[in-house]
Amino acid sequence: MSFLVGTRSSDLAMTQARQVRDALARHGLDAELKPITTRGDVDQTPLSRLGGIGVFADAVRTALLSGEIDLAVHSLKDLPTGSAAGLRIACVPTREDPHDALVSRDGIGLDDLPDGARVGTGSPRRAAQVRARRPGLVVVDLRGNVPTRVARVLGQDADLDAVVLANAGLRRLGLADVVSEVLDFAWAPGQGCLAVESKVDTDPGLATVLALLEDPEARRAAAAERSVLEGLGSGCAAPVGVTTDLSRGVLTAVVMSLDGTERVVLETQLPASPEGCRKAGLGLAADLLAAGAGAICDLSSPGSRQ
């Protein structure tokens, strides 16, 4: 019996799904890839207007529920925080680097770009962080898959001086060489993690193997980080960044104004269980709101959280 692994049709999504397929094969399970085109791949409207949450995941989840595929491989940060009826995140494999990366020409770092340089990102969080660090730079809205975005800086018709992308996506695509600087920005909740989703009542043999691919540390960090967004009620066009330091057991969250001039930063201790981590993240979100996070940006509007 061969299982069908569904994912978005982008290079990155297919590469991620291939990794999961290969891991299943190492445990003796046969699986094939099935690309699924989503609204987020077809529509080039800025994510902050498209109603970001779930834009990439919905079509893949529908295919999973209908039995067209047996597994869905998502970038965890693109999954809506609420659970989907009948589905579960069967495993969170070992996390890639969660940081953002700057891609510029000649390896120029963020602090060395000249004032007026044009930096591309479609993420309000990344835009706020770039503006906070370098108010003299011009942030340009950007969509498209990872290679397309890199080409805006390094391609023939380059029109930007730099772009900010997830280091995880670049590394998975074998593009680590183009990175000029790994940024110390607070990252998007779940960035660098995959979520392998199945039906609650999936094949028991498949469920057993998926449990072997689980990285408990990645699951804890993902649970903590995602619950911050859940607690803020964010979709989120709101610039929300997090960092998790599992060795110290600390989750930090930052809510920024879009122009990068204001921020509220708080941290909390993480307990051992994923459910405890989720509660800690929800508590941190409540504390952020009590500290005025809702006054510096619109936390409720839908949009990108890349």
Ligand SMILES: NCc1[nH]cc(CCC(=O)O)c1CC(=O)O
């Ligand atoms: N929103 C698009 C998206 N979803 C996941 C990744 C990269 C991989 C990851 O963050 O795990 C990206 C590209 C990016 O943010 O640059």
